[in-house]
Amino acid sequence: MTVIFGVFLLTLLVITAVAIVRTQNLFVAVMLLGIFSLLIAANFFIIDAADVALTEAAVGAGISTVLFLGALALTYEHERVVTKHRALSVAVVVCATLVVLYATFDKPTFGDPNAPVHQHVAPWYLENEPKFIDIPNVVTAILGSFRGYDTLGEVFVVFTAGIGVLFLLSARPGTGGARRPDNSKSSGIGLQHDLIPRIVGRSLIPFILLFGLYVQFHGEYGPGGGFQAGALIAAAFILYALVEGEQRTLEVLPKNALIALTSAGALLYGGVGLAGILLGSEFLDYSVLATNPVTGQQMGIILIEAGVGMTVTGVLLLIFHAFAARDQV
Amino acid sequence: MDPGLLRIILDTISWILLTAGGFFVLVGGIGALRMPNLYTRMHAASVTDTMGAVLVLGGVMVQAGLSLATIKLAAILMFLLITSPTSSYALAHAALLAGIKPDAGSAADREVHE
Numbered sequence: 001m002t003v004i005f006g007v008f009l010l011t012l013l014v015i016t017a018v019a020i021v022r023t024q025n026l027f028v029a030v031m032l033l034g035i036f037s038l039l040i041a042a043n044f045f046i047i048d049a050a051d052v053a054l055t056e057a058a059v060g061a062g063i064s065t066v067l068f069l070g071a072l073a074l075t076y077e078h079e080r081v082v083t084k085h086r087a088l089s090v091a092v093v094v095c096a097t098l099v100v101l102y103a104t105f106d107k108p109t110f111g112d113p114n115a116p117v118h119q120h121v122a123p124w125y126l127e128n129e130p131k132f133i134d135i136p137n138v139v140t141a142i143l144g145s146f147r148g149y150d151t152l153g154e155v156f157v158v159f160t161a162g163i164g165v166l167f168l169l170s171a172r173p174g175t176g177g178a179r180r181p182d183n184s185k186s187s188g189i190g191l192q193h194d195l196i197p198r199i200v201g202r203s204l205i206p207f208i209l210l211f212g213l214y215v216q217f218h219g220e221y222g223p224g225g226g227f228q229a230g231a232l233i234a235a236a237f238i239l240y241a242l243v244e245g246e247q248r249t250l251e252v253l254p255k256n257a258l259i260a261l262t263s264a265g266a267l268l269y270g271g272v273g274l275a276g277i278l279l280g281s282e283f284l285d286y287s288v289l290a291t292n293p294v295t296g297q298q299m300g301i302i303l304i305e306a307g308v309g310m311t312v313t314g315v316l317l318l319i320f321h322a323f324a325a326r327d328q329v
Numbered sequence: 330m331d332p333g334l335l336r337i338i339l340d341t342i343s344w345i346l347l348t349a350g351g352f353f354v355l356v357g358g359i360g361a362l363r364m365p366n367l368y369t370r371m372h373a374a375s376v377t378d379t380m381g382a383v384l385v386l387g388g389v390m391v392q393a394g395l396s397l398a399t400i401k402l403a404a405i406l407m408f409l410l411i412t413s414p415t416s417s418y419a420l421a422h423a424a425l426l427a428g429i430k431p432d433a434g435s436a437a438d439r440e441v442h443e
Contacts, residue, residue, distance in 0.1 A: 194422060197422075
């Protein structure tokens with residue numbers, strides 16, 4: 001049954017991907033990208049990767065669609081058609097496809113228990129996780145503790161990306177670039193003239209925030225964690241910005257507070273790591289944070305997940321505001 | 330009542346609900362493809378959001394019985410019943426503001442595109 005659903009979803013995925021490449025209307029492409037993310041999230045879900053599915057649905061289908069639309073508002077709706085070097089790019093794509101297809105012959109079959117991925121470190125994690133960390137969601141244990149360095153790296157990648165986008169978009173627009181003329185009249189108003197979406201949007205925001213906090217702090221027990229929660233909380237504020245206008249959102253959560261939140265999250269993660277050294281163990285070893293090593297591990301995971309959530313929320317909202325404020329620069 | 334018989338009755342009810350829901354989703358999909366202009370297409374697609382979602386989720390709820398899953402499904406249903414009419418409304422309103430006329434057949438959409 002899983003195989004049938006998987007083949008169905010992957011077929012739809014290929015159709016969507018081809019449609020994204022073929023369409024020249026960027027607005028349509030953005031909508032199709034949202035569908036693409038939702039399909040891949042459903043696919044992750046049927047192969048039991050609930051944590052990844054949640055991340056993909058929240059970030060891919062949710063936030064990035066909004067960010068793409070924000071970017072589209074600053075530029076033109078249609079793609080500029082490029083006809084040069086067509087044959088070369090087709091040849092490169094065909095070669096790459098053939099190589100990938102050839103590589104799939106060596107892959108283990110779907111669900112094969114003897115596949116290398118199930119034989120390497122995964123059995124060790126599953127066997128020893130109850131002894132060292134003892135939380136129900138092994139994914140969170142691996143992400144937060146066993147592979148804490150990787151997650152630290154991811155947080156700093158998000159942090160750096162946020163800084164990069166801010167640098168690019170905070171520059172004053174020059175006179176030479178191709179900018180869409182006269183769309184400044186629509187900015188900063190929100191939906192204040194539009195009663196129904198405004199009321200419904202406003203009444204949904206508390207529930208989205210609550211769900212975000214649930215995903216943040218329930219990550220030890222079920223699917224979830226800092227990345228997903230950060231995206232959800234950022235989505236609540238973006239919804240507020242859409243219905244009430246960007247200016248009022250900045251009054252609730254000013255830009256300086258967002259920058260502080262972003263840095264504080266990354267610092268919290270690094271600080272928990274350094275605390276491990278100061279208490280006499282190694283970087284990102286949480287066992288020494290409490291007298292009982294297992295409690296220490298759990299404390300460490302909760303703290304670094306909070307750091308991840310803060311940084312992701314901050315960066316996503318900073319990028320959103322950078323796009324939204326671009327008109328007024 | 331005999332638990333086996335009850336199970337069969339519940340399965341039949343949920344089967345009817347799921348099939349009917351699937352039918353409405355299919356009708357919504359065909360309508361979204363075949364209707365002449367934006368507003369009629371939206372009208373067809375909104376069948377998926379309302380009748381389709383209610384019937385499919387109802388069928389799944391009957392399958393789940395009295396459990397936490399049913400409460401979660403009911404919450405999802407509430408959420409869908411509030412948000413999808415709102416998004417349909419927002420879309421129609423935006424289309425109206427963009428100047429697409431509701432009563433001009435398929436010509437109205439083309440006018441705006443060109």
